Each structure stands twice: as C-alpha cells, then as structure tokens.
Amino acid sequence: MAAHHVDEFIVQSIASDTDIPLETVSRMYAETWAEYSEGARITDYLPVLVARRVRDNLRRRKHDPH
Structure with a gap:
C-alpha cells in the first residue's frame, strides 16, 4: 500500500493515542x-473506516490479553 499523507x-495519531508502536x-x-x-x-x-477498525481492534487487544 502506498501510504498517503493522510494515512501517515x-x-x-492511532499509535500515539493507543501507546502502540508505530510499526x-x-x-x-x-x-x-x-x-x-x-x-x-x-x-x-x-x-475513516480503516482507522476506526484499527482503533477498535487495538482497544480489544489491550483489554483481552489472549
């Protein structure tokens, strides 16, 4: 995927908000x-849809360590 400026x-923003490594x-x-x-x-x-899904997945991952 070629990252656009907005995507970056x-x-x-997601990495900063969730304390998850940028990579x-x-x-x-x-x-x-x-x-x-x-x-x-x-x-x-x-x-917008992708960002929401990634944030949701990261939140779930933080609350469910398995």
Whole structure:
C-alpha cells in the first residue's frame, strides 16, 4: 500500500493515542486497508473506516490479553 499523507497522519495519531508502536499500527492499518479496499468502487471514506477498525481492534487487544 502506498501510504498517503493522510494515512501517515492517521497511523501516527492511532499509535500515539493507543501507546502502540508505530510499526504495529502501520502494519495493521495496511492489512485493514487491503481488506476494506478489495473490490471497493468508492474509497473516499476508507481512511475513516480503516482507522476506526484499527482503533477498535487495538482497544480489544489491550483489554483481552489472549
């Protein structure tokens, strides 16, 4: 995935807010982006949807150590 400026800002923001390493957040963002964008015709809202999914996954991971 070629990271856009907005994507980099979102990844940095999530990493800062969640105290998760930037590399981990970046990888999760890229994986989620690939999942969401596959077959998508309209991608205008993908950054918002992907960021929300990554944040939710990280929150769940913090609360469920298994």
